[in-house]
Amino acid sequence: MIWILFKSIVKAKKAGLMRLRPATEITRLDCLMAACAKCCKNLGSPRVTPQEAEKIGMEQLCHFGNAIFTKSRGSTCILLREGFCGIYEVRPSGCHEYPWYNIDGKLFFDSGCPGIKHDRDERPKAGDIQTWENFFPQTGSIGRWLLRCLCIVR
Ligand code: SF4
Numbered sequence: 001m002i003w004i005l006f007k008s009i010v011k012a013k014k015a016g017l018m019r020l021r022p023a024t025e026i027t028r029l030d031c032l033m034a035a036c037a038k039c040c041k042n043l044g045s046p047r048v049t050p051q052e053a054e055k056i057g058m059e060q061l062c063h064f065g066n067a068i069f070t071k072s073r074g075s076t077c078i079l080l081r082e083g084f085c086g087i088y089e090v091r092p093s094g095c096h097e098y099p100w101y102n103i104d105g106k107l108f109f110d111s112g113c114p115g116i117k118h119d120r121d122e123r124p125k126a127g128d129i130q131t132w133e134n135f136f137p138q139t140g141s142i143g144r145w146l147l148r149c150l151c152i153v154r
C-alpha cells in the first residue's frame with residue numbers, strides 16, 4: 001500500500017499537485033471545475049466512508065483491507081465524466097474538502113490547485129475537515145510521516 005501511495009503522490013507532484021502549504025494567510029478556492037478537473041485526474045481514488053459508499057453504490061468502489069475507495073484508471077477517478085464528477089451530490093468528503101487538509105489540527109492547502117486565490121478569506125476550520133491520517137488507513141505512522149514530508153512544502 002505504501003508504495004502505491006508513494007507512486008501516486010510522486011505522479012501528482014509531477015502534475016503540479018500535492019504541494020501542501022500552511023494556510024496561514026487569506027486564502028480561498030475558486031474552483032475551475034471541468035475546465036481543470038486536475039484533482040480528479042491526478043489524485044486517483046479518494047477514500048469513502050461506509051455511509052458514503054451506500055449512496056455511491058459499491059459497483060463504483062473497491063476495498064483495500066477494511067477501507068473503501070473509488071475505483072480509478074491510473075491516477076484518474078473513474079467517476080469523472082467529461083470533466084465533471086458523476087456523483088457530485090454524494091461525492092466523498094475528501095473530494096468535498098479538497099484542497100484543504102487537516103494536518104495535526106493545522107490547516108494546510110494544496111498550493112498546486114489552480115483555483116487557489118488570496119484575495120478573500122474563505123478558509124475552513126481545520127477541525128471541520130477530516131485528518132490527514134484518515135486518507136491513509138493501511139499505512140503505519142512512519143509511512144504517514146514520510147508521505148507528509150513528501151507533500152509539505154515550506
Ligand atoms: S484542482 Fe482545484 S481548481 Fe482544479 S478542479 Fe480541483 S479543486 Fe477545482
Ligand code: SF4
Pocket residue numbers: 039040044046070077078079080081084085086087088091092095
Ligand atoms: S468522486 Fe467525483 S469529485 Fe471525487 S475524485 Fe471522483 S470524480 Fe472527482
